[in-house]
Amino acid sequence: MPPSLATEQNTGTGDRRLPGRPRSEDARKAILRSTLKLLQQNGFPELSIEAIAADADVGKATVYRWWPNKAALVADAFSSSADEELRFPNTGSVRADLSIQMKHLVRILRGRRGRIVAALVGGGQSDPELIEAFRDRFMMPRRQEAYETLRRGIERGELPKSLNMDLALDTLYGSIYMRFLIRQTGLTEEFVDEVVSAVMDGVSER
Amino acid sequence: MPPSLATEQNTGTGDRRLPGRPRSEDARKAILRSTLKLLQQNGFPELSIEAIAADADVGKATVYRWWPNKAALVADAFSSSADEELRFPNTGSVRADLSIQMKHLVRILRGRRGRIVAALVGGGQSDPELIEAFRDRFMMPRRQEAYETLRRGIERGELPKSLNMDLALDTLYGSIYMRFLIRQTGLTEEFVDEVVSAVMDGVSER
Amino acid sequence: MPPSLATEQNTGTGDRRLPGRPRSEDARKAILRSTLKLLQQNGFPELSIEAIAADADVGKATVYRWWPNKAALVADAFSSSADEELRFPNTGSVRADLSIQMKHLVRILRGRRGRIVAALVGGGQSDPELIEAFRDRFMMPRRQEAYETLRRGIERGELPKSLNMDLALDTLYGSIYMRFLIRQTGLTEEFVDEVVSAVMDGVSER
Amino acid sequence: MPPSLATEQNTGTGDRRLPGRPRSEDARKAILRSTLKLLQQNGFPELSIEAIAADADVGKATVYRWWPNKAALVADAFSSSADEELRFPNTGSVRADLSIQMKHLVRILRGRRGRIVAALVGGGQSDPELIEAFRDRFMMPRRQEAYETLRRGIERGELPKSLNMDLALDTLYGSIYMRFLIRQTGLTEEFVDEVVSAVMDGVSER
DNA sequence: CAATAATCGAGACGGTACGTCACGTCTTCTT
DNA sequence: AAGAAGACGTGACGTACCGTCTCGATTATTG
Missing domain, CATH: 1.10.357.10 (Tetracycline Repressor, domain 2)
Structure with missing residues (x-):
């Protein structure tokens, strides 16, 4: 599996867990799902992070915490549907x-x-x-x-x-x-x- | 020359001139020039009409008066630089x-x-x-x-x-x-x- | 009358008008009115510019265009009800x-x-x-x-x-x-x- | 000494100790110290619990565990510096x-x-x-x-x-x-x- | 030569989305 | 059980442009 464009967190297998609340897998999936959904409805420029967060029932900051920009998010979402x-x-x-x-x-x-x-x-x-x-x-x-x-x-x-x-x-x-x-x-x-x-x-x- | 995407005005040769101040050729040229200039600095999505108007020393409304949207403007600007x-x-x-x-x-x-x-x-x-x-x-x-x-x-x-x-x-x-x-x-x-x-x-x- | 805390525009009496659309007196009044109204409902820290703009049916930027911060706005609003x-x-x-x-x-x-x-x-x-x-x-x-x-x-x-x-x-x-x-x-x-x-x-x- | 505004824990002298890790006195002091320090740098509204926790090298939840709100914390911090x-x-x-x-x-x-x-x-x-x-x-x-x-x-x-x-x-x-x-x-x-x-x-x- | 009319610049307007910050809560592992 | 760490949903921040509008000023044609 290619590395995610998202900021890395230790989802690693062997090593120890980092302290702190772990990243929510639910939120990650919901964001990617909403991204693909909205991207198919309109184009890339029309796609707003605001709308993704709302559709995914997620805080906007959660999106920005893990993806530096819309582009990285879309690329991630797309390759998660890779084939x-x-x-x-x-x-x-x-x-x-x-x-x-x-x-x-x-x-x-x-x-x-x-x-x-x-x-x-x-x-x-x-x-x-x-x-x-x-x-x-x-x-x-x-x-x-x-x-x-x-x-x-x-x-x-x-x-x-x-x-x-x-x-x-x-x-x-x-x-x-x-x-x-x-x-x-x-x-x-x-x-x-x-x-x-x-x-x-x-x-x-x- | 292909027809302009800009709203038509009586720039025609044969027909009568409409009353009122005629469209400024200077403004038109300056807008197209600034569009090309800014377009090659950043991409299409980053290009803002606000910036074009400022760079061309032109009122924003003058841009909107003649081009219905950014795409039409860019297309016009591009084909005016035909090779x-x-x-x-x-x-x-x-x-x-x-x-x-x-x-x-x-x-x-x-x-x-x-x-x-x-x-x-x-x-x-x-x-x-x-x-x-x-x-x-x-x-x-x-x-x-x-x-x-x-x-x-x-x-x-x-x-x-x-x-x-x-x-x-x-x-x-x-x-x-x-x-x-x-x-x-x-x-x-x-x-x-x-x-x-x-x-x-x-x-x-x- | 003491000078407003708002950014000055030439609402002056004798001198020439500045170019551009003049400031909307309606918006100014509505903002001050909403500020006083909301300020009496909650305290100063709870007062949000977002809420003022919404209550006054005004763009947020219109508030920021004329008042540098919440404090200046409140001071203006209060002394407009000065007595x-x-x-x-x-x-x-x-x-x-x-x-x-x-x-x-x-x-x-x-x-x-x-x-x-x-x-x-x-x-x-x-x-x-x-x-x-x-x-x-x-x-x-x-x-x-x-x-x-x-x-x-x-x-x-x-x-x-x-x-x-x-x-x-x-x-x-x-x-x-x-x-x-x-x-x-x-x-x-x-x-x-x-x-x-x-x-x-x-x-x-x- | 006036009673603390902080949530009570078994800091009592006579009664039995509760089970579990006792409250950290270091954390409590560090929090109060940082509160006073930051409070005299800026005002009360600018003071953020986020900043206090960071300055005191303490988890945010530790602050919230013991003080119900910023005001109680500040009041505690202040009266701990009684004159x-x-x-x-x-x-x-x-x-x-x-x-x-x-x-x-x-x-x-x-x-x-x-x-x-x-x-x-x-x-x-x-x-x-x-x-x-x-x-x-x-x-x-x-x-x-x-x-x-x-x-x-x-x-x-x-x-x-x-x-x-x-x-x-x-x-x-x-x-x-x-x-x-x-x-x-x-x-x-x-x-x-x-x-x-x-x-x-x-x-x-x- | 005035009246009329469409343009021009400037810039304010109501909006929308931006990316950031702090909130107070929560979930994890460690002590 | 309390600690630190830090992710979470929420909501306001102040900014940038959007496309529209209202001004006074300018420049043409028409009567």
């Missing part, structure tokens, strides 16, 4: 592995949780911590698996040994995010297959 | 044409104006008007030229007749925006060449 | 003049407005501005009249030319405030007569 | 006895402890318990001695049998408090002599 759905399969074919995973991503982006991803990336454009959280906590774990998937393809001879993996992945996923964030159209599962073909084989005539 | 640098050349080679234009884009994104693009796309994630303005006023005009460039390539036989142009362009530019918006690293001119090669020829072994 | 009742009469007898005025004071202190005086003097013990406001705006104007009253007594031969007026007045009114602020008992109109006698003639046997 | 200096002498002259004692009072009011007295009387204007504590624990014990002093004067023939002692004392001490609390000037030892003369002999011509 098995985005694991890479191992079908024996790179193209299939990528295609399947990318279609899951597309489904998420088009669904309720898409608003959250948009809020994180959008908000991150003026909040370095936020985009960093998105990158480190959401994107990188998946990319590690993606590297592994590509490596298997290389071993099987489907991909060249000289493959620039970041180049390949940025091109594959960049096209998805282009349609998600900017063009806001054409983000279909067929598109995924077209992208995989295009990046694998190139668009210029054979 | 000649992003025109496509015509070298006789699609790869060269694309590569040259994309390198110009990379240079802009890495420079001062990059903050403005980030602010627009970021802010646009919670403001439909804003992303629409970015798309319609900034991206689409370029894409029209890109279509033309690709079409020349098809005519020259560099690209197949069946080319899915949007697919190609989303893949090419998506990888740029991926590194610009999310990964925030590796956005170099060499990367442009790698992307063009990858998308043209594919990443899997020949 | 004809505390004028000194001119009966031809110092003793009568003093006695009549002091009885009016006693009646005020025992009434609703007594809470305000207590709040001002009490709050003033930890707020130099507040006690200064009470002194300068409430007490001193009366004391000027008191000096005049004593002076008439001297002219009439009722009091010695060498009279130390501040000594006399601090002794007369000090006993009133002692019973009002500290002893909180025995503040009757009969007491006023006793004090006047005591200070005039002394308590030791003739 | 020998304010005993009345017995010189054989009422005027001298009063003058000496009042000069001691003036010296205290002008010194560090004056801030505490001001805080008590000031805070007491919105806190009945506080002014009551000041009256009962500080003022009344002295007043008992004052009565005795006056009684001796009556016996000696310095004062009339019919003397209204409270009237005399309120007039004498009221003038002191008037200058201390409100006028905040002229509280000198010479003033004491003038007040004693004025109240004894009257201010009107012989």
